[in-house]
Amino acid sequence: MFGGICFATALQDVLFFRRRATPVANLKDGKQHWFFAHLTRMCAAYIATTTAFVVVNVNFLPQLVVWLGPTVIGSAGITYWTIVYKQKFAKKIAVANVSE
Numbered sequence: 001m002f003g004g005i006c007f008a009t010a011l012q013d014v015l016f017f018r019r020r021a022t023p024v025a026n027l028k029d030g031k032q033h034w035f036f037a038h039l040t041r042m043c044a045a046y047i048a049t050t051t052a053f054v055v056v057n058v059n060f061l062p063q064l065v066v067w068l069g070p071t072v073i074g075s076a077g078i079t080y081w082t083i084v085y086k087q088k089f090a091k092k093i094a095v096a097n098v099s100e
Contacts, residue, residue: 005048009041032089039085040078047074 050070058066 043078047071
């Protein structure tokens with residue numbers, strides 16, 4: 001599963017560099033699209049690493065919690081930080097437009 005996800009994101013990067021377009025359709029945030037793609041992929045790598053560690057080392061929780069817990073928590077984190085940084089970038093753009 002992790003290999004398939006890695007291949008899909010690598011393919012998106014290749015298509016991005018060939019077309020010079022945003023790598024993911026829902027991240028069209030101007031110049032910051034790279035930031036949100038990077039944020040998502042870094043957090044996804046953390047989720048994958050944490051899942052692998054927990055699956056191997058945690059024996060006292062149900063298997064469903066062990067496999068899906070890091071994904072649920074990590075996805076909530078990705079959503080939270082995406083919202084926070086979109087608001088920060090929107091404020092900077094709005095302030096820059098007002099001062100001109």
